[in-house]
Amino acid sequence: MKPLSQRTEIFTDSVIRRMTRIANACGAINLSQGFPDFEPPEALTRRLAEIAPVGPHQYAITFGAQNFREALSDKQFHFSGMRYDPQKEIVITCGSTEAMMASMMSVCNPGDKVVLFSPFYENYSADTILCGATPVYVPLSPVDLSFDADVLESAMAQPGVKALVLCNPANPSGKVFTHEELSIIASLAVKYDLYVITDEVYEHIVFAPHRHTYIATLPGMFERTIECSSLSKTYSITGWRLGYVLAAEPIMERIKKVHDFLTVGAAAPLMEAAVTALRFDDSYYAGLQAHYTHMKNLFTNGLRDLGLNFTEPQGAYFVLVDISEFGYGSRSSMSDSHNGMCDASRSDAKCAGGTLPDEQFCIDMAQNVGVAAVPGSSFFREPVDHLVRLHFAKKDETLYEALNRLERLKKLKR
Numbered sequence: 001m002k003p004l005s006q007r008t009e010i011f012t013d014s015v016i017r018r019m020t021r022i023a024n025a026c027g028a029i030n031l032s033q034g035f036p037d038f039e040p041p042e043a044l045t046r047r048l049a050e051i052a053p054v055g056p057h058q059y060a061i062t063f064g065a066q067n068f069r070e071a072l073s074d075k076q077f078h079f080s081g082m083r084y085d086p087q088k089e090i091v092i093t094c095g096s097t098e099a100m101m102a103s104m105m106s107v108c109n110p111g112d113k114v115v116l117f118s119p120f121y122e123n124y125s126a127d128t129i130l131c132g133a134t135p136v137y138v139p140l141s142p143v144d145l146s147f148d149a150d151v152l153e154s155a156m157a158q159p160g161v162k163a164l165v166l167c168n169p170a171n172p173s174g175k176v177f178t179h180e181e182l183s184i185i186a187s188l189a190v191k192y193d194l195y196v197i198t199d200e201v202y203e204h205i206v207f208a209p210h211r212h213t214y215i216a217t218l219p220g221m222f223e224r225t226i227e228c229s230s231l232s233k234t235y236s237i238t239g240w241r242l243g244y245v246l247a248a249e250p251i252m253e254r255i256k257k258v259h260d261f262l263t264v265g266a267a268a269p270l271m272e273a274a275v276t277a278l279r280f281d282d283s284y285y286a287g288l289q290a291h292y293t294h295m296k297n298l299f300t301n302g303l304r305d306l307g308l309n310f311t312e313p314q315g316a317y318f319v320l321v322d323i324s325e326f327g328y329g330s331r332s333s334m335s336d337s338h339n340g341m342c343d344a345s346r347s348d349a350k351c352a353g354g355t356l357p358d359e360q361f362c363i364d365m366a367q368n369v370g371v372a373a374v375p376g377s378s379f380f381r382e383p384v385d386h387l388v389r390l391h392f393a394k395k396d397e398t399l400y401e402a403l404n405r406l407e408r409l410k411k412l413k414r
């Protein structure tokens with residue numbers, strides 16, 4: 001048989017989603033793939049029930065139902081002050097996963113380069129590779145998650161670089177980029193004429209005093225920002241797969257075409273129901289913020305009581321826990337590795353064969369402690385394998401039970 005495509009050979013399946021399967025297989029509490037175990041807002045599920053007997057049950061317009069795009073345009077205007085034209089500048093996708101893929105395919109030619117901050121959400125490198133492009137990584141400091149503006153500039157200035165991916169608030173680090181940092185990124189994007197493809201799915205999960213700024217609102221950025229986001233996190237409906245892209249018309253024309261042939265469209269009854277959520281008033285978002293702040297405090301206080309070291313999230317719902325003390329070994333220290341950018345596909349960052357220390361730790365933790373996490377190595381370009389990612393988008397009782405079980409972590413010490 002002829003060999004299958006090279007593009008699909010050089011990355012692995014998603015370690016995040018693999019950990020969910022492992023968690024399910026061994027009955028562990030799943031703090032790996034980030035999704036809530038609490039219910040979506042009642043008004044939303046009530047509306048879904050109303051729709052069931054009457055529809056719509058057939059295709060919506062391929063770019064997303066008109067009323068959904070209008071409601072989304074209003075919501076975005078409310079929170080960012082930017083008015084996106086529902087006809088020309090919005091497309092509704094199957095999750096922000098499709099939004100990101102369609103955006104990347106619309107921007108990149110084979111051989112192009114895309115700048116990613118490391119650590120990064122694992123889809124970005126796979127998306128880049130699937131487009132025949134190459135990721136260029138810029139490390140965030142392990143100490144304060146800052147970036148070196150000179151390192152960023154030399155990455156963005158490289159020949160062939162077409163775009164930068166910005167996840168803000170960031171998965172997995174919990175970083176919320178400041179206005180000043182975004183201004184640096186924006187001015188470099190303008191200077192080198194690059195697109196900025198954003199992933200802003202955690203836009204409404206930000207912990208005071210941090211604040212979310214949409215980079216599209218900065219000078220010169222509307223015409224070059226491709227904003228991807230979704231309803232998954234904001235309304236606790238990850239399974240509905242409702243995402244979207246917001247971008248200026250010339251870019252959006254291309255993205256719409258890609259979307260049309262990738263998936264045809266998002267689920268019509270779910271879009272109809274979700275209009276209700278897009279029209280929620282400010283009290284909903286204040287409640288969401290308060291709920292996530294509560295979950296963050298409960299969980300991080302528990303981790304502190306257990307004597308664990310972890311990153312304090314500024315936004316999103318993840319912590320990176322340091323597992324160095326458990327003696328699983330390490331390939332190299334972070335300080336050694338965070339001294340520059342790398343320019344190859346992520347696949348060769350993986351050990352040639354074998355299981356990494358943090359991967360083995362996560363398997364042992366799922367099986368013997370009953371809590372599933374994601375090995376940190378799946379987010380880093382650098383050889384970092386002393387961190388695991390846990391998420392806290394869970395009911396109080398789930399978080400308490402997870403913290404109870406984590407007391408058994410000592411058993412893993414080697």
Ligand code: GLN
Nearest residue numbers: 016017032033034097171
């Ligand atoms: N963003 C979530 C995470 O990182 C889940 C994403 C997904 O699996 N689609 O865990």
